[in-house]
Amino acid sequence: MLLSERANSAELRPLRYQFATARGNRYDDNWLVIGGTMTTAxxxxxxxxxxxxxxxxxxxxxxxxxxxxxRCLWAGDPSPPVPGSGAPVAAGR
Structure with a gap:
């Protein structure tokens, strides 16, 4: 996902699972390595x-x-809920 505005941008992408083989643990088996590039002036x-x-x-x-x-419930709110907390992320979802 690439977000961009003038000279600033943020790119996030899933690169791989942290562990190459499933271990039978619902957390370890679903843990992603995220890559990102941030650009500012x-x-x-x-x-x-x-x-x-x-x-x-x-x-x-x-x-x-x-x-x-x-459509974000927390647009303008400096403290959005933490992902994975169970709180809804976007209005209408």
Whole structure:
């Protein structure tokens, strides 16, 4: 997912599962390594880190798609709920 506005951008993408083979643990088996590149007027930086479970990645994607359309429940709220907390992410979902 690429979000961009003038000179600033943020790109997030799932790279792989953290563990190549399923271990029979619902958390370990669904843990994703997320890659990202952030660009501002001051510079660019990248990362790759085990960051999200598969269901959290779906919630974050829905949230980020909803924000620019004004459908986000927390647009303008400086403290949105934490992904995976069970709170709804976007209005109407």
């Amino acid at each position: 001051e510079g660019t930086w990248s990362f790759a880190d085990p960051s999200l479970l598969t269901h959290e990645a779906r919630q974050v994607a829905a949230y980020l798609r909803a924000v620019p359309q004004g």
